[in-house]
Amino acid sequence: MSDPTPRFDPSVAADFLVSRAHNGWLGMRFSDHGEDWVEMELPWREDLLGEEGRDVLASGPIVSLLDMAGGLSIWTRTGEFRGIATLDLRVDYTRPARERKSVFGRVQCYRTTRSAAFVRGIAHDGDPDDPVAHMQAVFMTIDKRTVDLPADRKAEQANG
Amino acid sequence: MADAPDIALLTPYARSLGIALDRWEDNAPVLHVDFSEAVLGRPGALHGGAISGLLETAGYGALRAALAETGREASFVPINITVQFLRAGDEKRSYASARIVKLGRRTANLSVEAWQEDPAKPIASAVMNVMIRDVT
Numbered sequence: 242m243s244d245p246t247p248r249f250d251p252s253v254a255a256d257f258l259v260s261r262a263h264n265g266w267l268g269m270r271f272s273d274h275g276e277d278w279v280e281m282e283l284p285w286r287e288d289l290l291g292e293e294g295r296d297v298l299a300s301g302p303i304v305s306l307l308d309m310a311g312g313l314s315i316w317t318r319t320g321e322f323r324g325i326a327t328l329d330l331r332v333d334y335t336r337p338a339r340e341r342k343s344v345f346g347r348v349q350c351y352r353t354t355r356s357a358a359f360v361r362g363i364a365h366d367g368d369p370d371d372p373v374a375h376m377q378a379v380f381m382t383i384d385k386r387t388v389d390l391p392a393d394r395k396a397e398q399a400n401g
Numbered sequence: 402m403a404d405a406p407d408i409a410l411l412t413p414y415a416r417s418l419g420i421a422l423d424r425w426e427d428n429a430p431v432l433h434v435d436f437s438e439a440v441l442g443r444p445g446a447l448h449g450g451a452i453s454g455l456l457e458t459a460g461y462g463a464l465r466a467a468l469a470e471t472g473r474e475a476s477f478v479p480i481n482i483t484v485q486f487l488r489a490g491d492e493k494r495s496y497a498s499a500r501i502v503k504l505g506r507r508t509a510n511l512s513v514e515a516w517q518e519d520p521a522k523p524i525a526s527a528v529m530n531v532m533i534r535d536v537t
Contacts, residue, residue, distance in 0.1 A: 267450075290413040
């Protein structure tokens with residue numbers, strides 16, 4: 242039995258998936274992953290500040306980072322790249338990020354059902370044991386079919 | 402319509418994303434963001450993170466306006482935000498405005514909605530808790 246679609250691999254696909262649109266504009270990049278979690282990095286950038294005069298990333302980009310890491314964690318856990326949409330997302334900001342620091346979003350998909358996926362994670366600025374934020378979110382599957390990545394990515398994944 | 406208070410509504414991030422003041426309504430700013438590559442998520446739909454950024458910016462704007470009315474100048478520290486994504490945002494202009502549910506001495510609770518053509522059909526809503534630090 243041959244499976245035409247290789248298992249979703251965030252170390253191959255993530256940087257491609259965040260290369261455009263809002264994620265590309267933010268400058269997100271892949272950092273690390275496990276079986277059911279993905280970590281993405283958002284490098285510090287002058288025009289993403291949340292307050293004039295303080296060199297700290299705004300909270301908006303941190304929501305985007307955690308949202309994307311959440312989606313990637315679902316595809317990583319299930320091994321399938323499918324259309325999903327965020328239904329509900331909560332972020333608790335436990336401390337301010339340090340000045341001029343990258344922020345990392347590490348999110349785990351801990352449960353999937355036929356049409357929902359539950360994720361939770363943290364944002365940190367270098368030490369995962371000292372998070373700047375905690376998040377919890379629910380995503381819905383909007384497309385039951387597995388979406389094929391573009392051909393060149395599939396080949397890369399297959400060669401993996 | 403009240404005169405627009407002379408306050409900074411937009412953070413560097415908000416300006417960079419393309420968020421702008423649309424109008425004042427009930428003493429709170431209505432903000433908008435035009436469709437661009439910077440707010441696009443999956444093909445054809447706005448990114449949830451960009452919508453969250455618009456919601457958050459509208460929340461802080463309403464809070465800053467309310468504090469300015471009473472002569473308070475403060476800096477804000479976000480406590481949390483819970484966003485409900487209600488509809489996919491199309492590739493067109495989006496709006497957002499906030500209602501202050503509770504304004505206390507140290508914290509504020511805000512209810513924010515974002516919509517596109519019809520305010521009665523919000524694309525997202527949020528509840529925000531914000532810590533207020535008075536500038537003395």
